[in-house]
Amino acid sequence: MAKLLNVALLGNPNTGKTSVFNRLTGLTQKVGNYPGITVEKKEGRSRLDPTTYARILDLPGTYSLNASSMDESVVVELLLNKKDKDFPDVAVVVTDVENLKRNLLLFTQVKDLNIPTILVINMADQMKRKGITLDIPLMETQLNTRIVLTSTREKMGIDSLRKAILNYRALSTEPAMDVTTIDPEYFESLQRIFPNESLYKLWLVITQDVNFSKLDRQRVSDATAFKTQPESDLKRLQQKETIKRYQLINGVLKQAYKVDLSVAVDLRSRFDRVLMHKFWGYLIFFFILMLIFQSIYDWSSIPQDFIDGTFASLSDLAKQQLPTGTFTSLLAEGIIPGLGGILIFIPQIALLFFFLSLLEESGYMSRVVFLMDRGLRKFGLSGKSVIPLISGTACAIPAVMATRNIENWRERLITILVTPFTTCSARLPVYAILISLVIPKQGFYQGMTLMGLYLLGFIMALVSSWILSKTLKFNSKSYFVVEMPNYKLPLLKNVLITVLEKTKTFVVEAGKIIMAISILLWIMASYGPGKNFSNAAEIVQQEQPQLNNERLETKINAYKLEHSYIGILGKSLEPAIAPLGFDWKIGIALISSFAAREVFVGTLATIYHVESDSEETIKNRMASEVRQDGSPLFNLATGISLMLFYAFAMQCMSTLAIVKKETNGWKWPMIQLFSMTLLAYLAAFTSYQILS
Amino acid sequence: MIRLDQLDFGVLAEIDHIDTDELPLKLIEMGCLPGNDIRLIQKAPFDDPLYLQIDTSHLAIRKETAQHIFVRLKS
Incomplete structure (x- = not known):
């Protein structure tokens, strides 16, 4: 029987982690949900050698192990629970060569959990353009790990990564940093109460709300000999920890990482100047939207008509060919039209997500979020609500699915709740026939009515989000930190x-x-x-x-x-x-x-x-x-x-x-x-x- | 020393101190720490949100968050 290794893929957002995952696993991916929450669980298989397979879990992108969203808690909970069936034999932390410093923060945290950890430095093809040179052997010694350089664009490094995973036993499980140095006295008292636990794990359990099988937060605070710290003190310690980690990282990078800025080509500022312009930025965005929706309407009508026609004739065929009876009627009038009613949405959904993922992959989406945030915030929405609200004019289903990248749960929920007000394409035939029946043909009345109905949908969406924002109270503190990634050609x-x-x-x-x-x-x-x-x-x-x-x-x-x-x-x-x-x-x-x-x-x-x-x-x-x-x-x-x-x-x-x-x-x-x-x-x- | 939301475009500054209680840890982890370089790249209409370069990170935050970050101009 083939051997199976559990591999967890971790990394900051925008590091190309998913590209690495796609290259490792190809089409063997399965997407599910973590039990009880809507965080996507993606896994796939990769063959390492003739007898060994890796079961690769693509964990949600996270900036650190200090979870601030549901997605991030999933990561922390998995890494803390050794008994979890998904607990990794080896962790792979994916970083982007340009943001190496920030990306290494997560690496040092994962390594402190004593899990064998491989460091992947992705987008290595960018090094030359950005004038970056790296001393890999030096970094490997100082970080006490194995480093693999990859580029999903130039298809390099994936085989070396497979080899590194296969040889995971050779990896050191030494922590990168001694967390106790941030407050020796505090950690000493902690160790006295829980002599058998790893201190960094304890620290993670104390500072955030995650389930930890053997020991939960309650028990830590219940222990009598232990003086609990107020929340603001904990946060100060977390900040201190972050500073310490950066000191460690800076120490390593000072010797191993060189940038020659005179060679660097800066596309970012040139694109930003136009795409984020106070006037042109909005105009371009509006134009891109028009283009997307026009294509969705135009391109999906042919396959939709085809699906519609196919199922209608399938229905007829069933009626003609099968003996008359309850089953035939159920098949011809219930099941086949029902199936057709599902499949007919596929062209629109596929096209919409094709365009959305182009915008996302290219880095443009973050710019739109930036441009729209202020205006939408007045209604309790976020800059990130733009895409669902506008996708809703095609169909509310993909639009609701597109709310996933709104991290703030309150803003996401409001977006989900108001999106169905936007006029979806299924309302169009209804409006069309009613308008032609009751609205006089002369002048522009008919067209005006249709436009009025579209406007009405948007206005009602905004009004109801405003009402919801006044009534829905959640404890979660709302904040907005959006990374502006580099522009990239989508893969x-x-x-x-x-x-x-x-x-x-x-x-x-x-x-x-x-x-x-x-x-x-x-x-x-x-x-x-x-x-x-x-x-x-x-x-x-x-x-x-x-x-x-x-x-x-x-x-x-x-x-x-x-x-x-x-x-x-x-x-x-x-x-x-x-x-x-x-x-x-x-x-x-x-x-x-x-x-x-x-x-x-x-x-x-x-x-x-x-x-x-x-x-x-x-x-x-x-x-x-x-x-x-x-x-x-x-x-x-x-x-x-x-x-x-x-x-x-x-x-x-x-x-x-x-x-x-x-x-x-x-x-x-x-x-x-x-x-x-x-x-x-x-x-x-x-x-x-x-x-x- | 000035508040970050009063910083001019393109001027290089250094973070002097931050109000830890008011800032999300995520921002701190992305490099918003005393001593790091900071530069305002762009403002959206009505001066909100702000597009910043902090150390080597590029990110956008709302004005209300920027009011808890204090910077010193670097000549």
């Missing part, structure tokens, strides 16, 4: 792996729920209680014997729908939605819109028994629907009320599913569902009552 491999990963997450996670609800909707539409449903054919035939076969069948289907469970539900909703100007048929459409908003048009098509589903005929049928008093159902009041309802209501189960995943529970998606729908109801109610 295609990294970009494609990100796209693949995000798409897979969506299909698997949101897919499960979309599927379940699609099947539920099918059951509710295909079954009904009592004779009205089961004898629909006879009843309709008796009532209208003059109908020909085709007309008869659609009429029967409509009658069945009316008396199915979903029809009954629609009817029982009627008293509640009548003040909004909706009848029970619209009620059904509202319920089934929950599977996806664009279903609205299709559902009305079924209910108004239209043979072809071309928009024109649906429109005509809708236009000729009348109320009991003979006035048209879709008048201006109903139309506006319905549009407002669609603008505000949380009607998308896929979004709820992804919010549930990102916030780890049903609490926030439920709050979202009820408050948004209530707002939608009130808006529709008010507008209908005023206009009618």
